[in-house]
Amino acid sequence: MTISIRSAINKIIIVFIIFVIGFVLSSGVALDFYHRLSDKVMTDIGTYLYHHILTLFTVDARHYFLLPEGGYTKELANAYLQNSVQPIRFPLLVTIFFNGLFNILFQPVFLCLHTPQSILNLMAFPFFLYGIIRYFRKIWGILIIFLILSFRISIYDSGVEALIRHGMICELLYLLIGSAGFASWITKNS
């Protein structure tokens, strides 16, 4: 029985990887890393969310943002103002996420230079959904990048002008998927 050098090296590497994984899991390094990472992520998300809630409850923002009071409670904003942090509930998280997503795609809601763009985005929305369904296996990575960026930008940016400017990359990705969906739809129906 002969074993090739390549096969022997592969076996050594596999044993080494198993050893490293065993060490990381048994020594608590992985658990410690997980706790630190989750703490950091949750703190950041919490900060962004409370910032967003506070922005929505200022007088100016309520005139400009879509769904200004949807799913929010004034108690949360007051709690933020009084520095008493409250646990973020899942329905609230979902509402804020969709609010942010709609804000980044369909702003501005008032008449200005960017109005044609928001009308175009509104018209592209069904094709965007169709594009996701049609090409999901191809574009799931782009979709994840789009969702993460839109969540981060829409939650953090408090002004409409900044939101439009910072959201340009999200808009490009949205139009990419939208145009793919539209092209697929007209090709299918012709």
Place this chain on the structure above:
Amino acid sequence: MILACGYDVFVSITDKDFLVPDSKAYSIRGRCVSLLLQWYDDKECKIAGLFPNNKVDREIFNDTLVRELRYTLPAGDNETNVFSYIIAFLYSVLSYNTIWPRIFNIVLSICSVYFIFKVAKRQFGDTAANLFLLVALFLPTQFGYSITLSRDFLRVFIVSSTIWVIYG
């Protein structure tokens, strides 16, 4: 490009950048970094007449130079710092004129759209790619903000080039 030149002239005459009001701060910050990279100090700036004549500009310049930068080059991975260095590089190599960052932003904007266009062409075919190109090049945000000194195009370029590397 013509629009950028026109807008640059408009801003220099009226002293108002209504598209991106914080453009001036970026420009002056870039100018400071450019001067610091060329080993200027406060006295030399005054002697060489490099302080802006306008009172507001001079205050921003002083603020940036003395309080924020403290006569040292900005460090860290902050996006503003990176953009300041890029503006400083353009000012140092070409000349102190705000048209260079504007042209730089236009180039970044076109490159970003082109990268996404390549992704669309590879993944979804010619029809979708051409449709995307037609829409994206004339988007008011892409078209309008690319003539300003906005640092957002740097982010757009990095994300679109990353997507192009993965999917293009």
